[in-house]
Amino acid sequence: MDIVFLAFILVLSIFLGFELINKVPATLHTPLMSGSNAISGITLVGALTSAGAEHTVLATVLGTLAVAMATINVIGGYMVTDRMLAMFKKKEGASK
């Protein structure tokens, strides 16, 4: 793909990332960190291609390892975030 085009996408995404986060209450810092950490597991998509494309044996081995690691990041990340946020809700309900 055209490098200039990809660079454009990169720059716009970075600006968007900067703009998305503002005035987050302190209690949400850890869940937000955890939630965005799960998104960085998107590297799983890249890992799938490496593991399944049958380029070389080494690439398949590396890809399979990458799929396993990235899946831990994705599944664990989303589940932990959900558990944290569920706890907040309960606390709020109890104090009401």
Added chain:
Amino acid sequence: MNMDLLVNLSYVAAAVLFIFGLKMLGSPATARKGNLVSAIGMLIAVVITLLHHSIIDYKWIAVGFILGGIVGAVVARSVAMTSMPEMVALFNGFGGIASLLVGWAALYGPGIGAFSLVTIVLSILIGGVTFTGSLVAYGKLSEKIPGRPLVFGGQRIFNIALIIGIVVFAVLFGLNPEVSLYLYIVIALSALLGIMLVIPIGGADMPVVISLLNSYSGLAACAAGFAINNIILIVAGALVGASGIILTQIMCKAMNRSLSNVLFSGFSAVSSGG
């Protein structure tokens, strides 16, 4: 060709869901739904990638999914609420090493030009730093290693030498991609740099460091995206990288610390002794 279009359109949908998910995560009323929205984005991206024609063999993918899924789910369910931050660090480390491996595997893919080589080295470098840095952060928070800042004489000089070493071997590898030894040295030095960046930081500052490492893992995914020409990796990685930096800054402010103080703690000889 049609399949490519479908895949890329689904990536656009996934990117939109990530953006809304992140936005919703920033407000207490919508946070839990936001996490779900972003998870749906991830599911779409993964499922549609599996349908792509470049994937021929599903056997090893299944192995990776099952292994990673079981470990991730069991750990996420069993961990105590009080040890959440270190869990985030641990998961983040796995994301980092995954980006490193994706970059490495991209070396054996089709069409490796000068630009791909640079991005491959970047994803390996940032992924390696994220991996070991996160492991040290995990170790410190879970008290598997001492939580106090570890500083020693000549730390600054050692770190600068380390960075010069990484640059030298990265360039050597870029010029001679057939010499795997250079690559292994870059991987080893990046791993060492991750450790060196986190050990001088004290336990109380750890949440800020984890947030920073989270940002790094986004950048690593972004670099891996450039290495394999995948837009969703670039977009999602850049989103996490940028929002992670902002979040890090917000957390620093909340703790009355300056970002540069945390960032370069290994370089400025701040032996707070704490």
